Amino acid sequence: MNSVTALRPEITPLVGAHLIDVYRYAARRGAIESVEQAAVDLGLTVHEVNATVNHLIESRLLRVDPDRRLVPVDPEVAAALLVSPMEREIYQRRELIAQIRERTDVFRQDYVHTGLRGAGSASVESVSGVMEVRGLLKVASDACREEILVLLSGTVETDDFDDFMSVCDRLLSRGVAVRVVCRHKSRTDFATRVKIKKLIDAGAVVRTASHIPRAAVVFDRSSAVLLGDGAAEATASRVRQDEVVEFLLAMIDHLWDSATPLESFESGYAEVADELQQTVACLMAKGFTDEVVARKLGMSVRTCRRHIAALMSDLHAVSRFQAGVQAAQRCLVN
Missing domain, CATH: 1.10.10.10 (Winged helix-like DNA-binding domain superfamily/Winged helix DNA-binding domain)
Incomplete structure (x- = not known):
């Protein structure tokens, strides 16, 4: 798509067909002094030129000078004029996000203290819904510093798999060690192979096994996130009970020792x-x-x-x- 037309996405077919011609006409002449004359010169109707001119003005690519002429504006300047309000809004939203995090962090220590020392159910956070599951994974991965261990079962859907991959990508970029055990099927599915190869190239170590009972992630060998087992709604639970995490680590270590290193995608099974x-x-x-x-x-x-x-x-x-x-x-x- 041309950079001029890309400035404003909401372009009707009528306007989009003539944007370049009208802007180029103005640029070559230095200004459009008469819409009627421009229509004659371009072989368009006055309505077509008017509609196009209005869009170019909204896109900051034309401006009206004191003599009521339509003067072309440098596209880079036009882009800056359009983007500045967006950048200001993004900055304001980031400030709001930072304020929200700062406010919630005040309560975090109390919550963690209660969760670790309270009743057994207090050390398990359960969420449902795609966005909530992604949020739980992000919070856990943001706190991870040394190692992440991932089990990918056959119940993980495509979107869930992509969530796992994005978590691993972020951690690898921070120097966190990543180990993944997935099913042998990953060796033959082309789309999955491409994603896993990207992880391996980034430094992850991947092995495959015949059967993996449940999708799970263990962060720094101290907390774990268990993914739902294929129910209609995405679910996840974050566990911090030492005994449960130790059990998961033992299971992952057993699967890891018996799994086959994934070194080549060319040989399939x-x-x-x-x-x-x-x-x-x-x-x-x-x-x-x-x-x-x-x-x-x-x-x-x-x-x-x-x-x-x-x-x-x-x-x-x-x-x-x-x-x-x-x-x-x-x-x-x-």
Whole structure:
């Protein structure tokens, strides 16, 4: 889009078609002395020129001089005239935000003191709603100084995933260590791969596992945010109870140790084929249907059936039950 037309977004098709021509006409002549003459020279109607001139005046690209001529204004000056009120409003809003934070900070210490020493429920903050969840993540990440540990489950929707990524981006830019465990499916989904690659390039360390029970984030090994389990409304809970955080850390450490480092996006499931086959065999042996196995592994039923077919072929099994039995006999299933 041309810089002149970009100054004012609310442009009608009639005006937008002639903005450049009318402004250029004024610039070449030094001024528009007669709208009627400009209409004749440009091959437009007087109505078209009038509408365009009015818009250029609103956009500060034309001004009326003492002789009632329409004089062109430097586009940079016009932009500055339009932007200055916006910048002033932004500054005022930032001042208001700072005042609100200052007022609430007065009560923060009392709240934290009560939360940590009061009854068990006082050390858990629960929120619902997309904006509230984002706010909770931001507050927790702003206080993070050393390390963040992230679990990404299959119940995390696209917007939630992007929220996680933006939190990690901000922390990485501040030198905070970031470790992420996500599902093997992340290796094959193109959009997810692009986002995770950006994190890895920024310094994050990422591993993948077959199954992750719940999306969670642990900040500085002292507080955690648990994300909702796929309910209709976004929910999250911030936990500061030492015992709960320690339990989450133990679970994350266990998943981290058993997860596979994500070093290449080119091989898809190749780097985790053996583990994936073992997990499929384990779930088959437990009698789960193809649909349930696929859901637990975060893949399509079609992809899941390809893995099942490959496993049955490797085991020379003629049925899913036989494959599960033989997998157990060969110690593929614990």
